[in-house]
Amino acid sequence: MIFGVMSWAAVEWLFPLSITRAPTTPLPIRVIINQARANAFNLLRGNWLAFTDIGSILLLVAHNPAWLRRLGAFGIAGRMALTNYLLQVMIRDFIFSNYAFGASIAAGYAPLAALGLFGAEVMFSHW
Known part of the structure; x- marks a missing residue:
C-alpha cells in the first residue's frame, strides 16, 4: 500500500515537472523520451492508488468485521x-x-x- 501512495504522489506531483531534451533531437524522439521519463515506463502510475484503496478496505474489514455491514x-x-x-x-x-x-x-x-x-x-x- 505504501508503494501505491508513493507511486500516485510521484505521478501527481513529481513527474509533471517538464523534462526536455536538447532541441536538436528530432521531435518524435523527444516525445518518446519525455513520455518514457514522465511515467517511468508505466511502472509508476496513479492507478496504483486503487490498489491502495482496496488494500485499506480489506485491512479495515479484516480488523473489524462490523465494517462489512457498514x-x-x-x-x-x-x-x-x-x-x-x-x-x-x-x-x-x-x-x-x-x-x-x-x-x-x-x-x-x-x-x-x-x-x-x-x-x-x-x-x-x-x-
Missing part, C-alpha cells in the same frame, strides 16, 4: 459497476458535450452533481 450499501453498486460506469459516461456525454445540450457546471458544484448521480444510480441499481 459498507454493504455499496455492494449493489459494485455488482452493477460496469452498467453504472457506462450510464455515467452516457449521461455526462449527453449533458455536457457540444453536440447535445452543451451545458457546463461550476467546479464547486461538480462533486455534488457526481454524488447526486451516484445516489440515483444506487437507487436504480436496486431495481
Whole structure:
C-alpha cells in the first residue's frame, strides 16, 4: 500500500515537472523520451492508488468485521459497476458535450452533481 501512495504522489506531483531534451533531437524522439521519463515506463502510475484503496478496505474489514455491514450499501453498486460506469459516461456525454445540450457546471458544484448521480444510480441499481 505504501508503494501505491508513493507511486500516485510521484505521478501527481513529481513527474509533471517538464523534462526536455536538447532541441536538436528530432521531435518524435523527444516525445518518446519525455513520455518514457514522465511515467517511468508505466511502472509508476496513479492507478496504483486503487490498489491502495482496496488494500485499506480489506485491512479495515479484516480488523473489524462490523465494517462489512457498514459498507454493504455499496455492494449493489459494485455488482452493477460496469452498467453504472457506462450510464455515467452516457449521461455526462449527453449533458455536457457540444453536440447535445452543451451545458457546463461550476467546479464547486461538480462533486455534488457526481454524488447526486451516484445516489440515483444506487437507487436504480436496486431495481
